Amino acid sequence: MEDRTPHVQEWLGRLVRCEPNALHCTLVEPKKMSALFHPCVKEDRNSPSAISGSGCVCRRAFYDPAFGLPVVAEHFKHVGEGGTDRWTYQTYAPLDLRPGDAFDRFVISRGLFWVRTEKGLLSILPQRHGLGYNVGYSGGGPHALAAYLSQVATTNGENTAAGTPYEKAHPAILAWAQSNSAERGTNELSLSDLKAMVHS
Structure with missing residues (x-):
């Protein structure tokens, strides 16, 4: 980077x-x-x-x-x-946030994926080797990202460990991750935004 x-x-x-x-x-x-x-x-x-x-x-x-x-x-x-x-x-990307940290906001900026915790700490988005994230097309990268963000949304930001199986991706979050709008400029999604997508 x-x-x-x-x-x-x-x-x-x-x-x-x-x-x-x-x-x-x-x-x-x-x-x-x-x-x-x-x-x-x-x-x-x-x-x-x-x-x-x-x-x-x-x-x-x-x-x-x-x-x-x-x-x-x-x-x-x-x-x-x-x-x-x-x-x-x-x-290296961390495999999880620090103990006691909770997810607050997801950020994409120039192809890099970040998370901001409730305490304000900025971190590279937790990721497992071989499960790379991406946006804007229908391949494995958007699936991996959507699965991770779905896990975060359904656990109220508490489970931030990387490695969520692809099939756990919520359809609304997956549709966003595969869309062209996800790859434009800097995007931010709050935990509330993600939860709203899951419950839509």
Whole structure:
């Protein structure tokens, strides 16, 4: 993910820089793992990740203190001034919200799926590996998303564990997830909105 939306910026704001560990290494291709341990060109022009003294392909390690999940930032900076200077971020989605947290609002922003809890915490939407979410067509991604949101709606926001079977998707939520309107811009659905869809 890139840092272009307010939601990503909010999430990035709570990350803590740290020394890379084994979990960070799982987020990086084996051939590029050593870049986790190299300084950025902005810190050392002679870094092994520096290109011609001004370009850079370093990585930085962070963790999300809310979930303890590793985050790796990948830097791509062209040589010279005025070119591309971009950071992208990789992490894992949590499998559930934290104990005691309850779902309040679902957010789609530029293809990323978020949840805001009743306490105001912004999180990547809980997701199981292999059950990726998507919207705007009739495939598995919208089914997985609709099943998850249906579970949240029918449990009053209490059951936020990922991995709900596709067949648990409520037809109204599935219709929304498959619609073109779900993929336009930033969309937010409150728990009340989801419950209304289930009871419509």
